[in-house]
Amino acid sequence: MSAQRVIIIHHSEIALKKGNRSFFESRLCANIKRSLADFDDIAVQVDYGRFLLFIPDSCDVERLIDRLRHVIGIASIRNAVKGDPDPDILKEQVFEFVKGKEFGSFRVDTHRVDKHYPYTSVQVNEIVGARIRSATGAAVDLTNADLVIKIDIFNKCVYFAVATFAGERGLPVGSTGKVVSLLSSGIDSPVSSFLMMKRGCQITYVHFHSFPFTEKSSYYNALELVKILSVYQNSCKIYFVPLADMQKEIILTAPAKLRVVMYRRMMFRLADSIAQLEGARAIVTGDSLGQVASQTLENIAAISEAVRLPILRPLIGLEKEDIIEIARRIGTFAVSTEPYEDCCSYLVPLRPETKAKLSEVHAAEEKMQKWPELLAEALANAKVEKIRFPPSGTWDAI
Ligand code: ATP
Ligand code: MG
Numbered sequence: 001m002s003a004q005r006v007i008i009i010h011h012s013e014i015a016l017k018k019g020n021r022s023f024f025e026s027r028l029c030a031n032i033k034r035s036l037a038d039f040d041d042i043a044v045q046v047d048y049g050r051f052l053l054f055i056p057d058s059c060d061v062e063r064l065i066d067r068l069r070h071v072i073g074i075a076s077i078r079n080a081v082k083g084d085p086d087p088d089i090l091k092e093q094v095f096e097f098v099k100g101k102e103f104g105s106f107r108v109d110t111h112r113v114d115k116h117y118p119y120t121s122v123q124v125n126e127i128v129g130a131r132i133r134s135a136t137g138a139a140v141d142l143t144n145a146d147l148v149i150k151i152d153i154f155n156k157c158v159y160f161a162v163a164t165f166a167g168e169r170g171l172p173v174g175s176t177g178k179v180v181s182l183l184s185s186g187i188d189s190p191v192s193s194f195l196m197m198k199r200g201c202q203i204t205y206v207h208f209h210s211f212p213f214t215e216k217s218s219y220y221n222a223l224e225l226v227k228i229l230s231v232y233q234n235s236c237k238i239y240f241v242p243l244a245d246m247q248k249e250i251i252l253t254a255p256a257k258l259r260v261v262m263y264r265r266m267m268f269r270l271a272d273s274i275a276q277l278e279g280a281r282a283i284v285t286g287d288s289l290g291q292v293a294s295q296t297l298e299n300i301a302a303i304s305e306a307v308r309l310p311i312l313r314p315l316i317g318l319e320k321e322d323i324i325e326i327a328r329r330i331g332t333f334a335v336s337t338e339p340y341e342d343c344c345s346y347l348v349p350l351r352p353e354t355k356a357k358l359s360e361v362h363a364a365e366e367k368m369q370k371w372p373e374l375l376a377e378a379l380a381n382a383k384v385e386k387i388r389f390p391p392s393g394t395w396d397a398i
Contacts, residue, residue, distance in 0.1 A: 007053040012075035074167030091131035105141035176200030181284040185221030188286030190332040205238040214341035230389035265306035302356035
């Protein structure tokens with residue numbers, strides 16, 4: 001019989017949250033199970049603040065590890081094998097495991113959580129290390145070894161591993177609450193959604209479109225982006241909200257220079273209503289200070305004033321290059337740079353206001369008496385899509 005293969009997962013910040021630790025752990029555990037829904041026969045066990053995944057021989061470990069690298073809240077993933085608690089047997093098992101590998105130097109790094117285990121970490125390092133050194137001739141290097149053999153001892157069990165992978169870190173999705181994220185099909189908003197997921201938020205997406213005034217490309221791009229992001233949050237909803245009638249009314253009744261600010265105030269009001277429906281406590285946008293006309297301090301103030309929910313802008317201080325780097329890493333950049341017509345660019349004046357005055361905005365809204373009715377209509381005509389990853393199985397709310 002071959003050795004029992006085990007994936008050892010360490011989580012990242014959860015350990016810091018003393019009182020809430022079990023809540024965060026069970027959230028992460030549920031998220032791990034969800035993201036592995038298409039893998040068969042995996043047993044999950046929580047042990048000393050680590051997660052152990054017992055996997056069958058038939059498991060595609062590379063695919064499994066790749067999947068786990070997208071689970072937010074995981075700090076590291078160790079591809080391990082269960083060993084014998086007797087160090088004299090263990091050293092032979094480790095040797096068998098590493099003997100085909102090429103390495104000039106190595107280090108054994110034992111971590112003993114189980115203090116009842118009769119050997120110290122240093123003793124295990126020495127026993128296993130001596131066997132590897134004499135059999136292979138490789139040198140011990142404590143700082144920069146070619147091969148690091150990790151040995152974990154907990155709950156009377158010993159596990160050893162030669163490969164550790166970095167996880168995405170952050171707080172488990174869903175552990176800090178629900179938010180509504182405004183998703184255009186540009187570069188910034190998928191990144192802002194991702195960064196809030198990393199702070200534990202469960203996202204409901206909202207995309208506004210001006211169909212039939214603009215073509216439908218932004219709709220399809222937004223849907224594609226949500227599919228890409230669903231590797232981080234396995235079940236999600238996106239609301240597609242028609243803004244065309246509202247925009248027509250703004251164009252007819254308000255000063256041209258205020259159009260963008262007014263479109264945005266309406267977008268935030270609609271997002272606020274969706275947040276009430278979804279039990280979300282904040283609205284997220286991809287605004288970055290000074291990036292475009294609607295993102296000056298004055299306009300941000302004039303837009304934010306339309307709603308009472310907190311507005312989170314995780315990109316506010318980032319430069320475009322930094323945002324692009326994250327977009328490339330999470331895989332949204334290619335879709336975000338496909339051409340699309342955004343509703344906010346619909347009939348935008350040549351010189352939009354960059355320092356909107358609230359008194360002028362209020363006066364324009366007062367003149368436009370139909371807006372509460374148009375908001376209700378837009379909401380009633382919104383279409384909701386549900387996305388699930390992995391796609392097999394039924395959609396389930398977190
Ligand atoms: P992105 O900011 O996503 O790259 P963009 O730069 O075209 O797209 P901006 O004009 O910078 O968009 O808009 C700022 C923010 O407003 C976006 O990051 C997004 O949160 C929100 N937003 C803009 N257009 C839409 C839309 N059509 N639907 C939903 N949210 C939108
Ligand atoms: Mg932008």
